[in-house]
Amino acid sequence: MKSAFEKFGIREANGAFCRMTxxxxxxxxxxxxxxxxxxxxxxxxxxxxxxxxxxxxYRMPPSANGWSGSRPAxxxxxxxxxxxxxx
Numbered sequence: 001m002k003s004a005f006e007k008f009g010i011r012e013a014n015g016a017f018c019r020m021t022x023x024x025x026x027x028x029x030x031x032x033x034x035x036x037x038x039x040x041x042x043x044x045x046x047x048x049x050x051x052x053x054x055x056x057x058y059r060m061p062p063s064a065n066g067w068s069g070s071r072p073a074x075x076x077x078x079x080x081x082x083x084x085x086x087x
Contacts (some may be wrong), residue, residue, distance in 0.1 A: 003017065003019070005017045005019070005020075007019040026047060026058070027058060029047065030043060030047065030055065030059065031058075032059040032060075033046065033047075034059050040052050040055050040056065040059070043055050
């Protein structure tokens with residue numbers, strides 16, 4: 001079965017298809033919800049967490065998580081991604 005990246009032709013600069021783990025998908029969903037203004041309490045319930053402090057950990061800006069460097073092609077999917085952590 002093709003990944004969504006293969007289906008839509010989303011590749012890295014080196015030609016390899018992007019990859020994303022389920023954990024990285026959760027980070028992306030948290031980012032989208034945060035960017036869209038969904039309150040932390042609702043994000044916490046939506047993502048199945050029990051504690052809003054866990055959700056807060058996902059809301060940290062990329063620089064706070066040590067992400068830096070070039071933005072891979074996957075950054076089009078998750079713009080907060082830096083340094084190849086998605087791919």
